[in-house]
Amino acid sequence: AILHSSADLKSYDFIVIGAGPGGSTVSNRLTEDPSISVLLLEAGGANNDSLTIDVPLLCTKLTPNTQWDWNYTTTPQPNLNNRVLPFPRGIGLGGTSAVNCLVYTRGSKQNIDKWAALSKDPSWGWDAMLPYFKKSEKFNLPVDGHNITGQFDPAFHGFKGYIGVSVPGASRAIDGRVIQTTEKLPDEFPFTTDMNTGDQLGVGWVQALIDEGVRSSSASYLAPQVLARENLDILLHTRVARVLPSSNDSFNVVQYLDSADGNLKNVTASKEIILSAGAVGTPNILLHSGIGNATTLNSLGITPLLHLPSVGQNLTDHIGVSSTWLVNSTLTYDIVLRNTTLAETLLQQWKEKKTGINVDTSENHLAFLRLPENSTILQTFGDPAAGNETAHFEFLFQNGLSQVTASGNYLNIPAGNVSPKSSGAITINSTNPFDAPLIDPGLLSAQIDIHILREAIRTAHRFINASTAWSDYILQDLTNATTDDQIDEFIRDNAVSFFHPVATAAMSPFNTTDWGVVNPDLRVKGVKGLRIVDASVAPSLPAAHTSAAVYGIAEHAADIIKSAYGLS
Ligand SMILES: Cc1cc2nc3c(=O)[nH]c(=O)nc-3n(C[C@H](O)[C@H](O)[C@H](O)COP(=O)(O)OP(=O)(O)OC[C@H]3O[C@@H](n4cnc5c(N)ncnc54)[C@H](O)[C@@H]3O)c2cc1C
Numbered sequence: 001a002i003l004h005s006s007a008d009l010k011s012y013d014f015i016v017i018g019a020g021p022g023g024s025t026v027s028n029r030l031t032e033d034p035s036i037s038v039l040l041l042e043a044g045g046a047n048n049d050s051l052t053i054d055v056p057l058l059c060t061k062l063t064p065n066t067q068w069d070w071n072y073t074t075t076p077q078p079n080l081n082n083r084v085l086p087f088p089r090g091i092g093l094g095g096t097s098a099v100n101c102l103v104y105t106r107g108s109k110q111n112i113d114k115w116a117a118l119s120k121d122p123s124w125g126w127d128a129m130l131p132y133f134k135k136s137e138k139f140n141l142p143v144d145g146h147n148i149t150g151q152f153d154p155a156f157h158g159f160k161g162y163i164g165v166s167v168p169g170a171s172r173a174i175d176g177r178v179i180q181t182t183e184k185l186p187d188e189f190p191f192t193t194d195m196n197t198g199d200q201l202g203v204g205w206v207q208a209l210i211d212e213g214v215r216s217s218s219a220s221y222l223a224p225q226v227l228a229r230e231n232l233d234i235l236l237h238t239r240v241a242r243v244l245p246s247s248n249d250s251f252n253v254v255q256y257l258d259s260a261d262g263n264l265k266n267v268t269a270s271k272e273i274i275l276s277a278g279a280v281g282t283p284n285i286l287l288h289s290g291i292g293n294a295t296t297l298n299s300l301g302i303t304p305l306l307h308l309p310s311v312g313q314n315l316t317d318h319i320g321v322s323s324t325w326l327v328n329s330t331l332t333y334d335i336v337l338r339n340t341t342l343a344e345t346l347l348q349q350w351k352e353k354k355t356g357i358n359v360d361t362s363e364n365h366l367a368f369l370r371l372p373e374n375s376t377i378l379q380t381f382g383d384p385a386a387g388n389e390t391a392h393f394e395f396l397f398q399n400g401l402s403q404v405t406a407s408g409n410y411l412n413i414p415a416g417n418v419s420p421k422s423s424g425a426i427t428i429n430s431t432n433p434f435d436a437p438l439i440d441p442g443l444l445s446a447q448i449d450i451h452i453l454r455e456a457i458r459t460a461h462r463f464i465n466a467s468t469a470w471s472d473y474i475l476q477d478l479t480n481a482t483t484d485d486q487i488d489e490f491i492r493d494n495a496v497s498f499f500h501p502v503a504t505a506a507m508s509p510f511n512t513t514d515w516g517v518v519n520p521d522l523r524v525k526g527v528k529g530l531r532i533v534d535a536s537v538a539p540s541l542p543a544a545h546t547s548a549a550v551y552g553i554a555e556h557a558a559d560i561i562k563s564a565y566g567l568s
Helices: 021-030 056-061 109-119 126-136 175-184 218-222 278-288 294-300 334-338 340-353 376-381 448-465 484-494 547-564
Strands: 012-017 038-041 137-139 163-165 202-205 232-235 239-247 250-257 264-275 319-327 365-369 393-397 410-417 425-427 438-440 474-477 530-532
Touching: 012 021, 021 038, 021 218, 021 232, 021 547, 109 126, 126 137, 126 547, 163 218, 175 202, 175 365, 239 264, 239 278, 264 278, 278 425, 319 448, 319 484, 334 340, 365 448, 376 448, 393 448, 410 448, 448 474, 448 484
Parallel strands: 012 038, 012 264, 038 232, 137 163, 264 530
Antiparallel strands: 202 365, 239 250, 250 264, 319 410, 319 474, 365 393, 393 410, 425 438
């Protein structure tokens, strides 16, 4: 049940911190066993009364600087002309999956196999993880009822899980041109039926976290029939300050801020605390608990309880930038952005029938592509991707999603570097656990990353210019950058995080002490009672939007925990 106040707290076997994909999934699966009790603590509210969250196409309005966002920013990024970027993280049931743009991608088989190699545990590889990806998924037919044969491969999908996944349920004016380009230029831009089979390369229909036209966040794992379980309690509006040891080496106590009276209070787990506060929140809680680099903690005035220097380190994220063209069409989304009556009519259609443009996310097609194998970039710097079947960059084909000026119709193609070599860190500079941590994703700190992004932008332009599919459509290229220097400056002035941070509490092999925060069973190294289940344990960043990975990690984690305690 959702508790009214901390006065209703009982005693619990497990306390889970954070209701994003990690925490919601593990809270659900553990309470399938009626002999186990779980308390889920979440800093935000129920998030269940917001049209902006539910309507897939409104995803861009959810962040930054809103009630659904922690409203973090990065430290100034030296390789982006010292810009400070928004770094949204969702707050409330669903966590960041309630505010993201819904794209469902698992990355390549090589990406997931790299987790097994880094952790020296084959259960984190693709073959063992595929059943967990499927277990989390409820693939459903698009709302327009069109025939989706050839738009996805059913062999790689689950149909009985909690999170809705679907292909687009409304066509967009550029769909035909994207597909035609794959037919005209199949060598460089091959069509792929399904990017979630482990073989991700090509151009294809987006799969998005949508259930019959409505956003499916991790709150789907906390649906009313799940909340009806007597062994699952949720306390909302509750920010965790730190975790504390109850004996020398066992962390069983959670210290939280009671929003009702503003006091710090403790609650104890008889078995384990599970940290699922995300790639920013989890290292922040650990550091304030004295778990991290002992020297740095000491210099801040926090007593180190466990020296684990990798806490907060290795933050890896995607970076991307959008190219824009003025187009010869009036069937673009920017007309809706400019016309409140039309926007209201479309919203009404969504409310009444769950049909129309609002049932889908920001694009109907994606591309995952590589640099040519003989490219001088790869020869000079080595290949940063997980292997030769893993993308270097991604395109999202958007039909006028961002308006550039007050008039005109647009095509936007955000291009992301999805196999970055750069990394940064989450650190703290305060002893107050409720102060924002310092978020430095270190974007473009490795030289190869700007080279890849530059070639991604050039490739997006080839997609548009090299095929006759677009010749009667494009009026003007608004990027205005062609030389290396011009494109680099365009990137440094405009690129943003794609908001996919991972690896800030990475798993490393058992008995490895020089890097990593958790063992392959996701227990924090060197202590009892503490486990981590969220994006921060991924030891490397897949070439993919990250929530699918976290659902897979959490389904696997639930089985690991159940087997450790003999649960059903
Ligand atoms: C704008 C944006 C767009 C994105 N687009 C996509 C996309 O299209 N597809 C995709 O797959 N991924 C996308 N992502 C990334 C994806 O949403 C995340 O990878 C995923 O949600 C991470 O799950 P998590 O469980 O690790 O953490 P989160 O989802 O961040 O959940 C952590 C939870 O912990 C809570 N919490 C944190 N600290 C505390 C505390 N001290 N006390 C109590 N509770 C706390 C938070 O409020 C939150 O609910 C996007 C992210 C953003 C920001």
